[in-house]
Structures are given as structure tokens and as C-alpha cells.
Amino acid sequence: MQNILEVQDLVKHYRQVCAVDGISFSLAEGMCFGLLGPNGAGKTTTIEIMEGILKPDRGQILYRGRPIDSEFKKRAGIQFQNTSLPDHLTVSETIRLFQSFYPEPRPFNEIVEICSLSDILSRDNKKLSGGQRQRLLLAIAIVPQPDLVFLDEPTTGLDPQARRNFWDLIRRIQTEGATIVLTTHYMDEAHMLCDQIGIMDHGKMLEIDAPQAMLDRHFEGVLVRIPFDEPKRIDFPLPEGTVVRNDAIELTSTRLDETVRRLITLGLSLDGLSVHKPTLEDLFIKLTGNTLRA
Ligand SMILES: Nc1ncnc2c1ncn2[C@@H]1O[C@H](COP(=O)(O)OP(=O)(O)O)[C@@H](O)[C@H]1O
Numbered sequence: 001m002q003n004i005l006e007v008q009d010l011v012k013h014y015r016q017v018c019a020v021d022g023i024s025f026s027l028a029e030g031m032c033f034g035l036l037g038p039n040g041a042g043k044t045t046t047i048e049i050m051e052g053i054l055k056p057d058r059g060q061i062l063y064r065g066r067p068i069d070s071e072f073k074k075r076a077g078i079q080f081q082n083t084s085l086p087d088h089l090t091v092s093e094t095i096r097l098f099q100s101f102y103p104e105p106r107p108f109n110e111i112v113e114i115c116s117l118s119d120i121l122s123r124d125n126k127k128l129s130g131g132q133r134q135r136l137l138l139a140i141a142i143v144p145q146p147d148l149v150f151l152d153e154p155t156t157g158l159d160p161q162a163r164r165n166f167w168d169l170i171r172r173i174q175t176e177g178a179t180i181v182l183t184t185h186y187m188d189e190a191h192m193l194c195d196q197i198g199i200m201d202h203g204k205m206l207e208i209d210a211p212q213a214m215l216d217r218h219f220e221g222v223l224v225r226i227p228f229d230e231p232k233r234i235d236f237p238l239p240e241g242t243v244v245r246n247d248a249i250e251l252t253s254t255r256l257d258e259t260v261r262r263l264i265t266l267g268l269s270l271d272g273l274s275v276h277k278p279t280l281e282d283l284f285i286k287l288t289g290n291t292l293r294a
């Protein structure tokens with residue numbers, strides 16, 4: 001299958017800050033791609049360059065093999081991180097306003113149905129909840145019947161139920177054939193929604209792959225964690241591969257019974273021991289030493 005988008009060697013500086021530091025990847029048509037990383041990682045800068053809104057200092061974006069042009073802008077639906085909605089308009093008026101900007105907008109009823117807006121059509125934009133607002137912003141993004149949809153942190157600040165509803169919406173749009181590019185700092189969201197993710201930190205792309213493939217490559221077995229007040233003061237040898245953190249020790253295990261027996265033999269107190277399947281959060285910590293929320 002042809003790649004719908006090629007991202008080639010992007011670099012972007014803001015004065016001394018290198019916001020994006022030489023990143024390249026490609027997107028297959030129809031996939032959901034997630035840029036994952038903590039605040040300041042360079043996600044917004046990257047996605048805005050991909051949208052054609054920001055000019056990179058170096059590198060380029062190819063849309064279906066050609067540099068992005070006005071045709072691309074007609075085919076892209078964009079939901080910005082901090083969009084202000086027009087004041088004194090209802091949801092329905094807002095959709096109609098954005099429809100008037102395009103020669104062949106998606107039909108009104110279809111937009112309303114896809115984004116579940118029928119109950120709030122006459123509500124003033126200013127009176128929307130966080131989840132309703134995000135649904136309206138997504139509705140605006142799909143007005144031009146885009147084959148590429150860009151969403152910058154679409155679920156930040158939403159409560160868990162609103163986030164789940166929004167995930168359903170994104171899947172629905174993907175099912176209809178659109179390629180989705182989103183940014184998030186929620187690792188569970190990236191894992192649930194995305195066919196491929198790119199993990200970013202300090203402007204660099206650390207890893208690109210399908211979420212589970214990425215985890216399988218980095219972790220074998222389960223993660224065992226034992227909290228400690230001062231783990232650095234442990235003065236006997238720990239099993240190979242044990243990572244000593246500020247407040248705990250961590251190790252992976254493919255044979256949990258053996259690992260636990262071993263830890264008991266060492267005389268360690270197993271109070272508070274927890275076991276879980278490695279997540280993207282664990283992977284991010286492994287790659288950078290930091291948490292995604294930091
Ligand atoms: N307009 C700007 N002027 C100066 N610095 C900026 C600007 N936009 C972003 N930056 C800096 O670039 C880096 C990446 O920012 P951004 O792309 O917004 O990251 P993210 O979306 O992952 O939080 C940060 O250090 C940020 O402070």
C-alpha cells in the first residue's frame with residue numbers, strides 16, 4: 001500500500017530550543033498513528049509541520065509522494081490543541097459556518113450523527129462540557145471530508161468516560177477510511193487507539209512501532225516492583241537486570257515463582273510487591289529514566 005504521508009528529516013528550532021530534532025517516518029493509508037511523549041517533547045511542533053501550518057527549518061512532508069500543497073490542505077482535517085470556538089453561536093450554527101468554508105462539505109446530518117451532537121445542537125458553544133467541546137472540534141475537523149485527520153491532544157482534560165466516547169468516535173472516523181494522526185501523553189490511549197506510535201522526547205523520535213510489538217521487543221515477562229524507602233542502601237547483590245529506582249527496585253521475570261523465591265532467599269521483605277504486564281509508561285521510563293507525566 002502507498003504511504004499517504006512521508007515525514008522526512010524534520011528540524012525546527014525556536015531560538016535556542018530545538019523543538020524537533022531530525023525526525024523521519026511514514027504513514028500507511030488508513031492507519032491511526034500516535035505521537036506519544038511528555039509535555040515539551042515536540043509533538044505539537046511536529047504535527048503542525050505535518051499539517052502544513054508550520055514551516056520546518058529543514059526537511060519536508062510528502063503527501064501521496066508530493067510536497068504538500070493547497071490540494072493537501074483541502075484533504076486534511078485539523079483539530080488544534082487550543083482552538084477557540086466562535087462566540088455567540090450554537091453547535092448547529094458552528095457546523096453550518098464551517099460547512100460554508102468548503103465547496104463540498106460533508107452533509108450536516110452525517111456530521112451530527114458521527115460526532116453524536118444531536119442532543120446539543122441548540123446549545124451555545126460557551127456552555128459545552130469538555131467532552132462536548134472536543135466532539136464539536138472533531139466535527140469541524142471532518143467537515144471537509146478529509147482523508148487525513150490531525151488531532152492534537154484531543155482528550156487532554158476529559159474525564160475517563162468522555163475519553164472512551166471520544167476513542168469510539170476516532171475509531172469510527174478511521175473505519176470510514178480516514179488516516180488519523182494524533183498526539184497524546186496518555187499511554188493507555190496510545191495503546192488502545194493507535195496502530196503505530198512514535199515515542200518522542202526532547203524533539204527526538206525514540207521508537208516507532210506498533211504498541212505491542214514495541215513492548216515485546218523491550219520486555220520479556222512481567223514487571224515485578226518492590227517499594228523501598230532507601231533502595232540505594234541495599235548492600236547485597238540483587239538478581240541480574242534489577243533496576244534500582246529512588247523508591248523501589250524493579251525487575252522483569254518470565255518465571256514469577258522462581259523470581260519470588262529468589263527474592264525471599266535474599267532476605268528481602270516483599271511487602272508492597274506488585275506485578276504487572278509492562279505498559280508504554282514502563283517503556284518510556286526504561287528509555288528515558290523519566291515518567292510521561294513528569
Ligand atoms: N512558539 C514557540 N516559541 C518558543 N518555543 C516554543 C514554541 N512552541 C514550542 N516551543 C518549545 O518547543 C518545545 C516543544 O514544544 P511542543 O512542540 O509544543 O511540545 P509538546 O506538544 O510535545 O508539548 C518546548 O520546549 C516548547 O517550549
Ligand SMILES: [Mg+2]
Pocket residue numbers: 043044045081152153
Ligand atoms: Mg502539544
